[in-house]
Amino acid sequence: MATARKFDTLFSPGSIGRMTLRNRTVMAPIVTQFATDTGAASAVHVAYLGERAKGGVGLIIAEASYINPVGRAWSCGLGIDRDPLISSHLQLTEAVHRYGGKIAIQLHHGGNKANPKYNGGRLLSASDVADGAFPPPEPMTKDEIASTVASFAEAADRAKRAGYDAIELHGAHGYLLHQFMSPATNHRTDEYGGSIENRARLAREVIRSVRQATGPSFPIIIRMSAEGGYGLEDAVIFAKDFEDAGADAINVSQGGTAPTAIMPPEISPMAVTQGYLAGHAETIKRALNIPVIVVGEIREPALAEGILSSGKADFVALARPLLADPHWAAKAARGDDDRILKCISCDTCRLNLSHNAPIRCLINPKLGREEWLHDPEPASTPRKVMVVGAGPAGMEVARVAASRGHNVSLYEAESTLGGGQLALAKAPPYKDRLAWLEDYLARELERVPVEQHLNTRVDASTVADESPDVLVVATGAAPLMPSIPGIDGDNVATAFAVLAGDGIPEGKRVAVLGGRQVGCETAEFLVERGCHVTIVARSPESQLVIEAPPTYRNALLLRLRNAGVEFITEHDVKEIRPDGLTLVGADNVERDLLVDSVIIARGAVPQRGLAEDVGAAVPEVHTIGDSEDPRTIEEAMYEGTLLGRRI
Ligand SMILES: Cc1cc2nc3c(=O)[nH]c(=O)nc-3n(C[C@H](O)[C@H](O)[C@H](O)COP(=O)(O)O)c2cc1C
Ligand code: SF4
Structure with missing residues (x-):
């Protein structure tokens, strides 16, 4: 991969223990629900991670994977709790290695956040502090602690045999190790509770047992919250303790067991400051001799470069940005950073975690469909395609169809691309990042190119004049007016x-x-x-x-x-x-x-009058997005991308 001068530090090699990475980008772990219900990696998984490795990221940290059944938190979460799963993990590691990437796996125990529906029904934690809707957990006995430590070590050994290049221990976000670390969830009076040293004991024992199981040179990363039931000062002490216990890197995140000062509960996920954890990472890094990875709202390569070159962290981790655009790193490395589809932090990808469904992205319809939704192939016969409505569905279908060689013209009644729909969606407070999607699609439309007609209302006669082979109606939706007496009033x-x-x-x-x-x-x-x-x-x-x-x-x-x-x-x-x-x-x-x-x-009603007015005058007519059925940008993008490939 060619190195673009403007992101020199970002694309310089780096090391975690004896593992050398091709650049400083790390894919942060993301539960996907792509696994089978037995915890095995699926073909969907393999294609998904392979695509990210192909996209140039240095290290992929595969998602939180349960180390024993009682720690299991998701219906289709990845597991590494028994040997028969190794075969499916080997396919994951191979999919990443074939593109020159490295892959770690995050070892996880949910503790009081394990899901009683999927973990056999018993919840274990440091103390009997309940999480959310789940019943209070049982405080772990010393035997249960010892067997959990052993399960982490056995899972690490399995991971090594499955071809992983490193282990990450999940010590953040309010899961078991963090439940022991945080005074909010650890009320024990034995040697696992009370002082910081005692609260760190379980994580320390896990690091040591994983080290023993994997050997002296196998890289061990621990992810921890810089705040979460404790403050940054305590986080520094934990991090030093973990370094002394044998960790090769600290992955700095935040949150989990209590509201954190850095992330007030009223803040919209779409309004979190970019790179907001860099200062915390810097404080932790100053106390350590091992590398620090930082995550959190890092959307732009220039910001990542700034964090690294100013010495705040050694690696930048990207979670949602690589869901939205798996080729983030490759594009940045080429200097094509203006072609990155930037994650807008809407958090739609979190929605399915509680619905027994695979994660999806609002703006990247290929997420979780990499196995079959390939890059569009050239059209066998280029056709004249008229797309009416430049909302997300219209822009996406136009982009894909034009990239296949069709002759595409895009009509929009408003004065800008994005149509009325995106303008309305981004008008409320804290939603301005939706403009990133609009800008991305607009830039890509310039490239393919697509002939654009703004400020142009289309009716059946406009269509007759244009005489397209294919008409795509993507005119969106209109407000639904309930029949209430007085609804026609001036008020x-x-x-x-x-x-x-x-x-x-x-x-x-x-x-x-x-x-x-x-x-x-x-x-x-x-x-x-x-x-x-x-x-x-x-x-x-x-x-x-x-x-x-x-x-x-x-x-x-x-x-x-x-x-x-x-x-x-x-x-x-x-x-x-x-x-x-x-x-x-x-x-x-x-x-x-x-x-x-x-x-x-x-609510809203579809606006598809144009399709009805045109009737049989056009050989092929399609209605997509809200003009078919008012839903979200996710469905609009999906239907646009599918139709663009089918025309
Ligand atoms: C759908 C989803 C699943 C996640 N799963 C995990 C996980 O398995 N382990 C973990 O440590 N963090 C997990 N996270 C948190 C991310 O790794 C990351 O810390 C967070 O998204 C902030 O980084 P970003 O702004 O780059 O997305 C998850 C986040 C999302 C959105
Ligand atoms: S769903 Fe939203 S938050 Fe998640 S990756 Fe896509 S754009 Fe980002």
Whole structure:
């Protein structure tokens, strides 16, 4: 791989123990749910990690893998708890080695975050402190501690036999080792509790036993939280302790057993400062003689280069950025960093972890489909393709079809690419990173190229003039207007209109009808404009913003509450009056809500009139994205990429 001068440090080789890496990029571990229910790596896994190795990353750390059944936390998590699994792991390591990459595996025990549905039902931890919805765990006996230490060592030995180049121990994010380290979850009075030295004992014993099992030169990394039930000062002491116990590198992350000062609970995942852990990593690094890896919102090669060249860390770890763009490193190394599809931190990839489903990315439809969703092949017969609507679905289908040699023209009624849909999606607070997707697609469309017609409304006669072989209707969705008496009043507007900047009721008392993501985001948009907002939802409180990833949802709801937004749930609207609303509850009791304005956020309906108007005049007509069925950017990108390959 050619080295681009602007990222010299990033693309210089580096070492962890005796392992030399081709550059300073590390893929942080990511639970994928691509494994089988027995914990074996699948073909999906092999293709997924192979693609990342091909994309130039120096070291891949394969996801949290359970070292014994009681530590198991996910239905289709990777396991390394028994010898028959070695065969599938060998396929993973081979898939990475064939592209010149190195691969470690993260050894994991969930402790009180193991899932009783999948781990046999018994939860073990340092003390009886429960995590979230799970029942309180049993404090581990000394025998259970000893057998857990042995399980880590046996798993490490298996990993070495499976061809891994290194081990990472999961000592962060509130899992078992961290549960012992944190005073929030460790209330023991024996030699495993109390002082820092005692709380570090389990992790120390694990490092030593893994060292014994794997030999003197096998690299051992430990991941730990720089804050998480303890502060940075304690983290430095833990890190030094782990170095003394034989760790070859510290992978600095954060969070797990308690809210951390560095990540307040109300912060949107889309608003976390880029490289926010670099300062913490630097403090830890200053106390150590072994390399430090730092993770967290590192989206741009220039930022990564800055962290490394200023000596804050020795390696940068990328988790979600390599889900969004597996070729992040290769593109940066070539100096093509403007072609990276940057992760927007929406956290959609976390959504499926609690749904027994494989992870997916909002903006990269190939994630988890690398095995069959290959690069597009040239079209056998180039055709004239007309795409109407330059939202994500329209831009993606145009990009892929044009890259295959079709003659593609893209029409958009608005003045910019992205169409109305992306502009609305990125209007609410903290969502500006959606512009990264828009900019990426716009740049790629320039490259292929696609003929663009902005500010152009298309009807059947425009299509007749253009006379395409294929028409793709990607005109998005319109707001759904419920049939409520008074909905035509002057005091009523749609969330779409408000987010587009039309008739914002600045400083007024506003009711937003709808408690899903659009309703709640619009509420926050209005709060920022001085409105006093009440959200009226038919669903119960537990269903508010339910479609969003928990990290996004919880932070948004907390911010709304902190801002004084009121929620009236399980109420429908009987009538919209000039001075407010008549609401009716599940118990049929009516109540009045006095507001100046009413904003409708009750969903959307597809806009596919063009496809119907054109009828049989065009030989091939397709409807995709929201114009087929209003959903999210994820489905729009997926349908666009599939259709672009099929045309
Ligand atoms: C879907 C998902 C799964 C994750 N799984 C793991 C894991 O198995 N082990 C781990 O230590 N961290 C895990 N993480 C945390 C990431 O490794 C990383 O620390 C975090 O995403 C922040 O880095 P980023 O900004 O580069 O994404 C996971 C994160 C996500 C989004
Ligand atoms: S789903 Fe969102 S957060 Fe996850 S990798 Fe894709 S863009 Fe990033």
